[in-house]
Amino acid sequence: MNKLILGAAAAAVIALAQAVPDTALAQSKNSLTLGVTLEPPHLDPTAGAAAAIDEIVYANVFEGLTRIDQNGAVQPQLATEWSVSADGLVYTFKLRPNVRFHDGTALDASDVVFSLDRARGPDSVNAQKPLFAAIDKVEAPDPRTVRITLSRPEGSLLFNLGWGDAVIVGPESADTNKSKPVGSGPFKFDRWVKGDRIELSALDSGAALQKVTFRIIPDPSAQVAALKAGDIDAIPNLNAPEAVLAFQADANFVVAIGSTEGETILSTNNSKPPLNDVRVRRAIAHAIDRKAIIDGAMFGFGTPIGSHFAPHHPAYVDLTATYPYDPAKARALLKEAGAENLKLTLKLPPPIYARRGGEIVAAQLKDVGIDAEIIPVEWAQWLEQVFRGNDFDLTIVSHTEPQDIGIYARDKFYFNYDSPRMKATMKTLNETSDPAKRAQLLGTAQRIIAEDAVNGYLFQLAKLGVWRKGVKGLWRNSPVQANDVTGVRWE
């Protein structure tokens, strides 16, 4: 405890020494400074997979036809209402009237047609093109009406259109959004000081927040110091779970432990012998002690999962007991499969969940006779070697896209799982819009991949939010990659 007091004292001294102007700003209570870990590569959410892009611009700068709220539910945004034809193939959206982009140009149905055609077109650089795969054509019968016709039923179309990758952009500004994003949201982009900060300001002079600044602070210790010093008002997601402990006892801060869409998995190359043998994969599943990983790597923050599905989702099925921690059984299965003294590689990208979790997983695998060689890699190498190059045995990664169990039905996805049963289930799911039936199908899908032990299912990544007391309206959970400040105010 003394250490904490010392740390707080040191932080207070730093605060007095350097943060007087910032504190003064914070007291005016109409500005907000958020600390984010990663700097975005650019600011166009329709042209990149990086979560860091959406974490700045989603809902704040750019808007889509629909949006996802902090509970993961679909809400109207540019579209105020919509109707679906009886066969589920034609969606008709009514647009909000008098919407303008930040450059002054009008946003009407033709911009929606432009944006969606651009996102799904042959030259599209959209990172999530499968979101639009079911769309056959997009039309604008009048300036306030958009009609989307599907080639097959797509039960999650409204959710898909709420992703950051599906936001509506103007033809005048689409090409320059990377450096100067022009959207229709309540905040407009002011400036980007590379390596330091991105500033937004409110369009409505009566809004609760007039100025929002995102400070880029990669180092967790620096994040903690900046928050304690008052340089920043909130960190939506702390990079180091141990840093949370420094705030839990401090009455000046609110600690909000929420859930993310990040299924953290021991991803396994299913096409590489002997990992193509389900017995070997089941042995790995039995060798993994999830509690030790969550406690050891994440200070206990995280929910165990037994399949690739978020526990907060209504259709979640708890499958953590499918292959309970049982080293003896793991050894027996490996012996049965003739895969004793197995040597594998374990490639670990930079996040703490992977690097720390990987050390524990390697030790647990060693215990059952699998020698997993740890190879730390940077994200660029991970994308090149693991995601695109298929050059790996095992890796640890958090799949943060919402409701992404569909990746198990994709052809040639990086973990190379190929199951006709899973593909058929996902196909039926896509053609189903009845919520009860969809939940049932999602349950079946969870069970198929759990039984096949496609990957080692570790835990659902927690969202570790810390903010100054008085900040209201920041998201506790992150169902999509976003720091939506449109509902934030000081009290």
Place this chain on the structure above:
Amino acid sequence: MDLSTRGPGHPYEIAAMSIGADETTAARPGRWVTVWRQPNFLLGAILTALLVVIAAVSLVWTPYAVDAIAVVDRLQSPSAAHWLGTDLFGRDVLSRLMVGARNSIVVGVVAVGIGLVFGVFLGAVAAARGGWIDEIIMRGSDVVFAFPAIISALLITALIGPGAVNAIIAIGIFNVPVFARVTRGAARQVWAFEYTRAGLAIGKGPFAVTRDHVLPNVASVLIVQATIAFAIAILAEATLAYLGLGTQPPAPSWGRMLFEAQTLMTIEPRLAIFPGVAIVLAVLGLNLLGDGLRDALDPRLRDWRAE
């Protein structure tokens, strides 16, 4: 190393010795006595010996298996069971420090060895041949030398990838020009004495003169340099490991232990303090030892200090 044990002693050699120019024949025993009385040298020797002993013990015994993860025992304070406590994964800190010492010694020995073998060879050739060969070797080593140790190690690991072996190679490559320069400088001084000329005059080749007269006379300088380089190598390995470019997990290394402790500083500062102190003591010990050896082996410096 003492020339008097080598061969019958040619008249010219004896003449050279008599003027006191041949370093290897100087009255060494007296110097050693003086040096052992210096507390700095003594401390350096003790710390270095401790490092070696701990590393040797770790080969046969550590309190716990070095990579035994026991998450339930994580972040324990020092106790009878774990003298220096446990780390984030419940591993015994003392065991990891012991094996880390071994790791540091291996890095030091091999990296200094690389520097010695290649550097001394290049430096001796440069001094013996002079002319354009000297120019090429020394300008080449200037280029390598222009980069600080850590920067060149970073460059090299960026090229050949991270890992303990590559870190050793990187540090070793940095040592090559260091030893080449030291060897050349000292060797050129020796070449200026008559006895080396005399060696040539009686028909010994440059290689034989280098072997018989030059190297024995520069050995003391090299020993001092090797001690300092050893300390730098330990520091460089710790830095590379801290940056994620050296020893890879789960193998223990002092630098990695520091890195792992970084974000835990506010809750468990001892995890950073213990490996930090280990690095300080090892580097301090080797530096004090090197200083003492220099005093013992380099008469000019000793005299200068005595004044």
